[in-house]
Amino acid sequence: MTDRRETPRPARRTTPKRPQSSPPADWSEGERIAKWLARSGVASRRECETLIERGKVTVNGRVLKSPAFKVTGDETIQVNGKRVRPPEATRLWRYHKPSGLITTTTDPAGRRTIFDELPKHLPRTVTVGRLDLTTEGLLLLTNDGELARALELPRNEFKRQYRARAHGRVTADKLETLKAGVTVDRVTYAPIIAELERETGANNWLHVELSEGKKREVRRALEAVDLEVNRLIRTHYGPFELGDLKPGAVEEVLPSDLKRLLGTVLKDGPPRPSKPRPKPPFKRASNTEHDAERGLHKGTKPRKATRRK
Numbered sequence: 001m002t003d004r005r006e007t008p009r010p011a012r013r014t015t016p017k018r019p020q021s022s023p024p025a026d027w028s029e030g031e032r033i034a035k036w037l038a039r040s041g042v043a044s045r046r047e048c049e050t051l052i053e054r055g056k057v058t059v060n061g062r063v064l065k066s067p068a069f070k071v072t073g074d075e076t077i078q079v080n081g082k083r084v085r086p087p088e089a090t091r092l093w094r095y096h097k098p099s100g101l102i103t104t105t106t107d108p109a110g111r112r113t114i115f116d117e118l119p120k121h122l123p124r125t126v127t128v129g130r131l132d133l134t135t136e137g138l139l140l141l142t143n144d145g146e147l148a149r150a151l152e153l154p155r156n157e158f159k160r161q162y163r164a165r166a167h168g169r170v171t172a173d174k175l176e177t178l179k180a181g182v183t184v185d186r187v188t189y190a191p192i193i194a195e196l197e198r199e200t201g202a203n204n205w206l207h208v209e210l211s212e213g214k215k216r217e218v219r220r221a222l223e224a225v226d227l228e229v230n231r232l233i234r235t236h237y238g239p240f241e242l243g244d245l246k247p248g249a250v251e252e253v254l255p256s257d258l259k260r261l262l263g264t265v266l267k268d269g270p271p272r273p274s275k276p277r278p279k280p281p282f283k284r285a286s287n288t289e290h291d292a293e294r295g296l297h298k299g300t301k302p303r304k305a306t307r308r309k
Contacts, residue, residue, distance in 0.1 A: 030070035030071050030072045031070060031071060031072075031073075032067065032068075032069070032070055033048075033052065033057065033059070033064065033067060033069045033070065033071050033077070034048040034049045034052060034067040035048075035146060036071055036073065036077075036087065037051075037057070037077075037079065037084060037145070038144070038145030038146045038148075038149065039087035039144050039145060039146050040084050040085060040086065040087045040088075040124075040143075040145075041087075041088075041123065041124040041125060041126055041142075041143040041144065041145060042079055042084060042124070042126075042145065043126060043145055044126065044145045044148055044149050044152075045145060045146065045149055046149075047145075048067070048145070049067045051079060051080075052064050052065070052066065052067045053065070053066075053067075056079055056080050057077070057078070057079055058076075058077070058078045059071060059075050059076070059077055060075050060076050061076070073086045073087075087143075087144070088123070088143060089255070090142070090143070090144040090147055090258070091123075091142065091143050091144070091252060091253075091255075091258075092140060092141070092142045092147070092240075092252070092253045092258050092262075093122070093125070093140070093141040093142070093250050093251065093252045093253065094138060094140065094240060094242070094243075094245055094250070094251050094252075094253060095114070095118070095138075095139045095140070095141050095245075095249075095250045096136075096137065096138065096139075096242060096245040096246060096247050096248060096249050096250075097114060097131050097135070097136060097137060097138075097139040097247075098117075098136060098247040098248055099133075099134050099135070099136045100112070100133065100134070101113060101114045101116075101117060101133070102114070102133050103127055103130040103131050103132075103139065104130075111133075114127070114139070117248060118141075118250065119250060122141075122250065123143050124143065125141040125142060125143055126141070126142060126143075126145050126148050127139060127140070127141055127148070128140035128141070128142060128147075128148045128151045128152060128237065129151075129152050129213050129237075130215075131234060132216060132219075132232075134232070135232045135233075135234065136231075136232065136233045136234070136247070137162070137232075137233040137234030137235060137242055138234045138235060138236065138237050138240065138241070138242040138245075139234070140237055140240060141250070147262075151237075151238065152213070154190075154211060154212045154213070157211050158211070158237060158238035159209055159210070159211055159236065159238060160209070160210055160211070160213050160234060160236065160237055161207070161208070161209050161234070161235050161236035161237075162207075162208040162209075162210075162218055162232055162233060162234050162235065163197070163205060163206070163207060163208075163232075163233045163235055164194075164205070164206045164207075164208050164218055164222065164229050164231070164232050164233075165200075165203050165204070165205055165206075165229065165230055165231040165232075166203065166204055166206060166222055166227040166228060166229045166230065167202055167203050167204075167227070167228045167230055168202075168204070168226050168227040168228055169226075170196045170199075170204050170206065170227065174225040174226070174227065175194050175195070175196075177224075177225050178191070178192040178193075178194050178221060178222075178225060179191050179192065179193060179194075182221050182224045182225070184220045184221065184223070184224050185220075187214065187220075189210075189212065189214065189217055189220075189221050190210065190211060190212050192208060192209070192210045192217075192218075192221050193208070193209040193210070194206050194207070194208045194209075194222075195207045203230070204227075206222075206227075208222075218232055219232065238261075239261040239262075240253070240261070
Protein backbone atom coordinates (compact mmCIF):
# COMPACT_ATOMS: atom_id res chain seq x y z
CA MET A 1 0.00 0.00 0.00
CA THR A 2 1.38 3.41 -0.94
CA ASP A 3 1.18 6.52 1.25
CA ARG A 4 -1.60 8.96 0.41
CA ARG A 5 -1.42 12.69 0.86
CA GLU A 6 -4.72 14.17 2.05
CA THR A 7 -5.88 17.68 2.75
CA PRO A 8 -6.50 18.15 6.49
CA ARG A 9 -10.17 18.37 7.43
CA PRO A 10 -11.23 21.09 9.86
CA ALA A 11 -13.33 18.69 11.93
CA ARG A 12 -10.42 16.35 12.56
CA ARG A 13 -6.95 17.65 13.14
CA THR A 14 -4.11 15.22 12.90
CA THR A 15 -0.45 15.69 13.68
CA PRO A 16 1.65 15.09 10.57
CA LYS A 17 3.89 12.10 10.92
CA ARG A 18 7.59 12.38 10.45
CA PRO A 19 8.82 10.30 7.52
CA GLN A 20 10.01 7.04 8.96
CA SER A 21 13.15 6.70 6.95
CA SER A 22 14.39 10.28 7.04
CA PRO A 23 17.68 10.89 8.83
CA PRO A 24 17.97 13.25 11.80
CA ALA A 25 17.37 16.88 10.96
CA ASP A 26 20.92 17.68 11.97
CA TRP A 27 23.39 15.44 10.14
CA SER A 28 25.85 15.85 12.99
CA GLU A 29 23.40 13.99 15.26
CA GLY A 30 23.19 10.24 15.32
CA GLU A 31 25.60 7.60 14.08
CA ARG A 32 26.09 5.87 10.76
CA ILE A 33 23.88 2.81 10.57
CA ALA A 34 26.72 0.39 9.74
CA LYS A 35 28.77 1.57 12.71
CA TRP A 36 25.73 1.35 15.01
CA LEU A 37 25.04 -2.21 13.85
CA ALA A 38 28.70 -3.15 14.32
CA ARG A 39 28.70 -1.82 17.88
CA SER A 40 25.54 -3.83 18.50
CA GLY A 41 27.46 -6.98 17.64
CA VAL A 42 25.66 -7.81 14.39
CA ALA A 43 28.90 -8.11 12.40
CA SER A 44 31.88 -6.04 11.37
CA ARG A 45 31.20 -2.65 9.81
CA ARG A 46 32.11 -3.90 6.34
CA GLU A 47 29.81 -6.90 6.69
CA CYS A 48 27.02 -4.62 7.92
CA GLU A 49 27.48 -2.43 4.86
CA THR A 50 27.09 -5.54 2.71
CA LEU A 51 23.87 -6.44 4.54
CA ILE A 52 22.56 -2.94 3.86
CA GLU A 53 23.40 -3.12 0.16
CA ARG A 54 21.56 -6.44 -0.05
CA GLY A 55 18.44 -4.90 1.44
CA LYS A 56 18.60 -6.90 4.69
CA VAL A 57 18.40 -3.85 6.97
CA THR A 58 15.25 -1.84 7.70
CA VAL A 59 14.76 1.34 9.73
CA ASN A 60 11.22 1.96 10.91
CA GLY A 61 9.95 -0.49 8.34
CA ARG A 62 11.74 0.95 5.32
CA VAL A 63 14.50 -0.97 3.56
CA LEU A 64 17.86 0.80 3.39
CA LYS A 65 19.94 0.65 0.23
CA SER A 66 22.85 2.81 1.29
CA PRO A 67 25.01 2.87 4.44
CA ALA A 68 25.07 6.69 4.22
CA PHE A 69 22.30 6.94 6.79
CA LYS A 70 22.39 7.98 10.44
CA VAL A 71 20.36 6.70 13.35
CA THR A 72 20.02 7.77 16.98
CA GLY A 73 18.96 4.38 18.35
CA ASP A 74 15.36 5.45 18.96
CA GLU A 75 14.31 3.90 15.66
CA THR A 76 13.10 0.36 15.07
CA ILE A 77 16.11 -1.23 13.38
CA GLN A 78 15.89 -4.76 12.03
CA VAL A 79 18.30 -7.13 10.29
CA ASN A 80 16.77 -10.05 8.39
CA GLY A 81 13.44 -9.25 10.04
CA LYS A 82 14.78 -9.40 13.61
CA ARG A 83 15.00 -6.30 15.75
CA VAL A 84 18.49 -5.28 16.83
CA ARG A 85 19.00 -4.17 20.39
CA PRO A 86 20.94 -0.96 21.05
CA PRO A 87 24.67 -1.37 21.68
CA GLU A 88 25.68 -2.45 25.16
CA ALA A 89 28.88 -1.70 27.00
CA THR A 90 31.90 -3.15 25.20
CA ARG A 91 32.79 -6.64 26.41
CA LEU A 92 35.53 -9.09 25.40
CA TRP A 93 35.99 -12.81 26.03
CA ARG A 94 38.94 -15.19 25.70
CA TYR A 95 37.96 -18.50 24.14
CA HIS A 96 40.13 -21.61 23.78
CA LYS A 97 39.05 -22.93 20.39
CA PRO A 98 39.48 -26.69 20.06
CA SER A 99 40.58 -28.35 16.84
CA GLY A 100 37.76 -29.51 14.58
CA LEU A 101 35.49 -26.45 14.82
CA ILE A 102 35.15 -23.78 12.14
CA THR A 103 35.03 -20.08 12.93
CA THR A 104 31.79 -19.06 11.26
CA THR A 105 28.13 -18.73 12.16
CA THR A 106 26.88 -21.43 9.77
CA ASP A 107 28.47 -23.99 7.47
CA PRO A 108 26.81 -25.29 4.28
CA ALA A 109 28.64 -28.59 4.75
CA GLY A 110 27.03 -29.06 8.16
CA ARG A 111 30.27 -29.00 10.15
CA ARG A 112 30.25 -27.92 13.78
CA THR A 113 31.02 -24.25 14.40
CA ILE A 114 32.31 -22.50 17.48
CA PHE A 115 28.86 -20.95 17.95
CA ASP A 116 27.38 -24.44 18.27
CA GLU A 117 29.69 -25.05 21.23
CA LEU A 118 29.73 -21.67 22.99
CA PRO A 119 27.72 -21.33 26.22
CA LYS A 120 24.13 -20.29 25.61
CA HIS A 121 24.28 -17.50 28.20
CA LEU A 122 26.67 -15.46 26.06
CA PRO A 123 25.14 -12.50 24.22
CA ARG A 124 25.50 -12.07 20.47
CA THR A 125 29.21 -11.93 19.73
CA VAL A 126 31.56 -11.64 16.79
CA THR A 127 35.03 -13.11 16.49
CA VAL A 128 38.23 -11.12 16.23
CA GLY A 129 39.63 -12.72 13.10
CA ARG A 130 39.40 -16.45 12.50
CA LEU A 131 41.19 -19.70 13.18
CA ASP A 132 41.34 -22.58 10.71
CA LEU A 133 39.46 -25.84 11.22
CA THR A 134 42.44 -27.64 12.77
CA THR A 135 44.02 -24.62 14.47
CA GLU A 136 43.65 -24.45 18.23
CA GLY A 137 44.12 -21.81 20.86
CA LEU A 138 43.16 -18.26 21.67
CA LEU A 139 40.20 -16.72 19.86
CA LEU A 140 38.82 -13.39 21.03
CA LEU A 141 35.06 -12.75 21.09
CA THR A 142 33.38 -9.37 21.52
CA ASN A 143 29.93 -7.82 21.39
CA ASP A 144 31.41 -4.76 19.66
CA GLY A 145 32.02 -5.15 15.94
CA GLU A 146 33.94 -1.87 15.84
CA LEU A 147 36.39 -3.16 18.42
CA ALA A 148 36.80 -6.40 16.46
CA ARG A 149 37.63 -4.38 13.36
CA ALA A 150 40.20 -2.29 15.24
CA LEU A 151 41.92 -5.37 16.63
CA GLU A 152 42.09 -6.98 13.19
CA LEU A 153 43.65 -4.08 11.29
CA PRO A 154 47.34 -4.81 10.53
CA ARG A 155 48.31 -1.17 10.99
CA ASN A 156 47.38 -1.41 14.69
CA GLU A 157 50.12 -4.06 15.01
CA PHE A 158 48.45 -6.46 17.39
CA LYS A 159 50.97 -9.31 17.34
CA ARG A 160 49.73 -12.89 16.99
CA GLN A 161 51.90 -15.56 18.58
CA TYR A 162 51.71 -19.30 17.88
CA ARG A 163 53.34 -22.57 18.82
CA ALA A 164 53.75 -24.60 15.64
CA ARG A 165 54.75 -28.24 15.36
CA ALA A 166 56.25 -28.78 11.94
CA HIS A 167 57.78 -31.70 10.09
CA GLY A 168 61.09 -30.91 8.42
CA ARG A 169 64.55 -29.64 9.15
CA VAL A 170 64.80 -26.19 10.68
CA THR A 171 67.85 -24.17 9.62
CA ALA A 172 69.02 -20.64 10.21
CA ASP A 173 68.60 -19.86 6.50
CA LYS A 174 64.94 -20.87 6.59
CA LEU A 175 64.28 -18.68 9.62
CA GLU A 176 66.00 -15.75 7.92
CA THR A 177 63.87 -16.28 4.81
CA LEU A 178 60.72 -16.05 6.93
CA LYS A 179 62.06 -12.95 8.66
CA ALA A 180 62.59 -11.28 5.28
CA GLY A 181 59.02 -12.08 4.15
CA VAL A 182 57.91 -14.68 1.63
CA THR A 183 55.52 -14.75 -1.32
CA VAL A 184 53.30 -17.78 -1.94
CA ASP A 185 50.93 -17.98 -4.92
CA ARG A 186 51.21 -14.22 -5.46
CA VAL A 187 50.37 -13.50 -1.82
CA THR A 188 53.13 -11.62 -0.01
CA TYR A 189 53.46 -12.14 3.72
CA ALA A 190 55.07 -9.59 5.99
CA PRO A 191 58.16 -10.61 7.97
CA ILE A 192 57.51 -13.53 10.33
CA ILE A 193 59.64 -14.10 13.41
CA ALA A 194 60.17 -17.83 13.99
CA GLU A 195 62.37 -19.40 16.64
CA LEU A 196 63.14 -23.06 17.23
CA GLU A 197 61.95 -24.17 20.68
CA ARG A 198 62.89 -27.85 20.63
CA GLU A 199 63.36 -30.83 18.36
CA THR A 200 61.30 -34.00 18.81
CA GLY A 201 62.49 -36.49 16.23
CA ALA A 202 61.23 -35.58 12.77
CA ASN A 203 59.03 -32.82 14.21
CA ASN A 204 60.07 -29.48 15.62
CA TRP A 205 58.29 -27.00 17.86
CA LEU A 206 58.64 -23.39 16.80
CA HIS A 207 57.53 -20.11 18.33
CA VAL A 208 56.03 -17.97 15.56
CA GLU A 209 55.09 -14.28 15.71
CA LEU A 210 53.34 -12.26 13.00
CA SER A 211 51.30 -9.08 12.70
CA GLU A 212 49.02 -9.54 9.68
CA GLY A 213 47.04 -12.70 10.24
CA LYS A 214 46.19 -13.49 6.63
CA LYS A 215 44.33 -16.66 5.75
CA ARG A 216 46.41 -19.75 6.65
CA GLU A 217 49.45 -17.48 6.93
CA VAL A 218 51.53 -19.58 9.32
CA ARG A 219 50.95 -22.84 7.45
CA ARG A 220 51.55 -21.40 3.98
CA ALA A 221 54.64 -19.41 5.00
CA LEU A 222 56.28 -22.40 6.69
CA GLU A 223 55.42 -24.63 3.75
CA ALA A 224 57.32 -22.16 1.56
CA VAL A 225 60.51 -23.14 3.43
CA ASP A 226 59.74 -26.89 3.41
CA LEU A 227 58.24 -27.08 6.91
CA GLU A 228 54.90 -28.87 7.07
CA VAL A 229 52.76 -27.76 10.02
CA ASN A 230 50.85 -30.62 11.67
CA ARG A 231 49.71 -28.77 14.79
CA LEU A 232 49.14 -25.07 15.40
CA ILE A 233 48.19 -23.34 18.65
CA ARG A 234 47.65 -19.61 19.02
CA THR A 235 48.91 -18.45 22.40
CA HIS A 236 48.68 -14.65 22.22
CA TYR A 237 46.68 -11.99 20.45
CA GLY A 238 48.09 -8.57 21.22
CA PRO A 239 48.09 -8.13 25.01
CA PHE A 240 45.76 -11.10 25.55
CA GLU A 241 47.14 -14.52 26.48
CA LEU A 242 45.69 -18.03 26.27
CA GLY A 243 47.30 -18.95 29.57
CA ASP A 244 45.88 -22.03 31.27
CA LEU A 245 42.43 -21.69 29.68
CA LYS A 246 41.13 -25.20 28.97
CA PRO A 247 39.95 -26.21 25.45
CA GLY A 248 36.34 -25.11 24.96
CA ALA A 249 36.42 -22.75 27.94
CA VAL A 250 35.36 -19.09 27.76
CA GLU A 251 36.45 -16.38 30.17
CA GLU A 252 35.45 -12.73 30.07
CA VAL A 253 38.12 -10.06 30.36
CA LEU A 254 37.34 -7.82 33.31
CA PRO A 255 36.24 -4.29 32.30
CA SER A 256 39.11 -2.80 34.31
CA ASP A 257 41.63 -5.02 32.50
CA LEU A 258 40.01 -4.27 29.15
CA LYS A 259 40.30 -0.56 29.80
CA ARG A 260 43.92 -0.94 30.86
CA LEU A 261 44.97 -3.16 27.94
CA LEU A 262 43.01 -1.34 25.23
CA GLY A 263 42.63 2.11 26.70
CA THR A 264 43.60 3.93 23.51
CA VAL A 265 41.34 1.86 21.28
CA LEU A 266 38.36 2.16 23.63
CA LYS A 267 38.84 5.88 24.16
CA ASP A 268 39.45 7.05 20.62
CA GLY A 269 37.64 4.27 18.80
CA PRO A 270 39.06 2.40 15.83
CA PRO A 271 41.04 4.55 13.41
CA ARG A 272 39.15 5.74 10.40
CA PRO A 273 40.32 4.69 6.95
CA SER A 274 42.81 7.11 5.54
CA LYS A 275 41.24 9.45 3.03
CA PRO A 276 42.95 10.28 -0.24
CA ARG A 277 44.76 13.58 -0.20
CA PRO A 278 42.47 16.22 -1.74
CA LYS A 279 43.59 17.74 -4.99
CA PRO A 280 44.59 21.41 -4.81
CA PRO A 281 41.89 23.75 -6.11
CA PHE A 282 42.23 24.71 -9.75
CA LYS A 283 43.92 28.04 -10.11
CA ARG A 284 43.61 29.89 -13.36
CA ALA A 285 46.98 31.13 -14.50
CA SER A 286 47.41 34.85 -14.91
CA ASN A 287 48.16 36.47 -18.25
CA THR A 288 51.75 36.92 -17.18
CA GLU A 289 52.06 33.17 -16.43
CA HIS A 290 50.49 32.28 -19.76
CA ASP A 291 52.87 34.64 -21.53
CA ALA A 292 55.83 33.08 -19.76
CA GLU A 293 54.75 29.60 -20.80
CA ARG A 294 54.34 30.72 -24.42
CA GLY A 295 57.72 32.48 -24.47
CA LEU A 296 56.26 35.97 -24.82
CA HIS A 297 57.70 39.10 -23.32
CA LYS A 298 56.08 42.29 -22.28
CA GLY A 299 55.44 44.58 -25.21
CA THR A 300 55.45 41.84 -27.86
CA LYS A 301 52.46 40.54 -29.74
CA PRO A 302 51.68 36.88 -30.05
CA ARG A 303 52.09 35.29 -33.42
CA LYS A 304 48.92 34.56 -35.30
CA ALA A 305 48.12 30.94 -35.73
CA THR A 306 48.32 29.78 -39.31
CA ARG A 307 46.27 26.98 -40.74
CA ARG A 308 48.22 24.21 -42.38
CA LYS A 309 47.06 23.54 -45.90
